[in-house]
Amino acid sequence: MKNHFLSGLLQTNDKVALKEITRQLHLENVVGDKVFGSFAENLAFLLEALRKGDRTSSCPVLFILDEFDLFVHHKNQTLLYNLFDISQSAQTPVTVIGLTCRQDILELLEKRVKSRFSHRQIYLMNSFDFKQYIRIFKEQLSLPAEFPDESFAQKWNNNVQHLSEDKTVQDMLQNLFHYTKDLRSLHLLLMLAVSNVAVHHPLITASDLHEASKHYRMDSKANIVHGLSVLEICLIIAMKHLNDVYEGEPFNFQMVYNEFQKFIQRKAHCMYNFEKPVVMKAFEHLLQLELVKPIERPSVRTQREYLLMKLLLDNNQIMDALQAYPNCPTDVKQWAASSLSWL
Template structure:
């Protein structure tokens, strides 16, 4: 089966919840093998990971583990582990040294392939072909679950792989309304009252009070703004849960219920140095633009003062600054004065020193940001020559 949905739609949560439910009722009746297409980038790595996880779950000793000499041998080893009871019995009956009790049972194995579309990019899709073939032919009691964000992933399967696929798919969608989105958020924030009762009456009372607190939290202006912002931008609950982690960290007997502002504080944007640009002198702004230009022109992350001052002189020459006595673009300052201006930029944090030995700096604002700030002024042409 394929489970298809955008990131944050709950694919992994759905599978893990189902596996957890199965584990509570059928513990010991199945093993789970988890693979990720971003980690197991080829079939050999995937097969080794399958053997490793099965070896751990089945508690196989070193000498009992299948010998992985090559792809074919590794696959045969896996088939031997996962052989269907009927096949094992038939093999035992054909064997001269068959054991007296051939009724061996095979434990089911559930393969969870996260980033399934990445496995479809492997040469010949050997892993998918063999897993699907085992499942279709009932050579072993296995189930294969693929999790992916790509709706058209089936089209990327080879013909022989597609013919062995059951074509069973489940599509998960992001919440279609703000109320539906809140229901998902609330489910993640409330406490399970039934579980709380196992820890005493006081815990149960707090769980009930916490549920009422969450309902009231939804009515606050700050939290409502947070919900609307996240829903409008991504419709995924991860940003809200990340914000809730910091808010819940403030819990204490004195403050058992965090204020609504504790959730929004986590999403506050970091302080930006762009607010310092209006306070710069003409020379400091010219040096800052020159340094930002160098990062683009020289494709470098750090600059030194000599490079910046040379770029500043070139820009002044291009604009014929010497002919204009009005300052700004119209005056070339000496290097000694420019050194003082550069030190001022360093103190404000607009250029950050990198390393101790070489005197190099990293510009903390980008040329595009500076261009937006100087839009409509004489400095914009210095930025336009690069961008």
């Protein structure tokens, strides 16, 4: 059996994924006199090569797609459709396995892709308790017996034992444990803490772990807000008020623009009075940053001002980000803190 591994983090679109499959199958670029040109030609050749196999003379092919949910976001899910379609063939020895942390993955598949999926799902859950989690924490940090500097290893391991018994460290680990039992999260936390080790700071401290926890749990979306312009901040606040007034119902750009205009008229500030195309450009930047997302696919009939959207920030994230936003105008903060939009 030939195993072929793809990762949604590395193969970010179908074209890149197809090149990687071609490389792993040793079919790169030239096969005989054939030179691949377009993506469509490459895909057609690959599918033909896979379909020529049979269960008696061919080596079975296993495709493992890690971070499977990221492949779902590829345009039209073309690669997934074709891989699942091939695997359904009785004579072709091809199997596709997707690995993901998302339990709602089937809802993300297009209808034509879902119809070709076998619907076989295996759920793997971590079953260890917090005591075992602490033990894993110690095992991951401890130095092995064969470590060359025996004296340092003993000091290090004694320090790790003390950390595992420290009440503040246990509380911090318990918060992480309740947040996620995924050991990759624990590994990341420990890596951040260990990165502080130096000649003048040879042992990890509880402070290192707490600082690492802050970095790990840092809200990346709130950090993006810190780098926005005041106009973009105002648009987010306008969306926040629309969410409050309409109880989370989707909105469009025109509604956001109208809400923003109410703020300008109320405060009578010419400094915020931007032309509509400029406001639209700022709104599109928020789309690119994935702070706002369309809930429907654009069509030629739908004007972009009326395309329904959803804000991907909650009120707490917005207010926390505004508190840390450098030199945020007072009236903008007051507008954000008001419970209802100005009517």
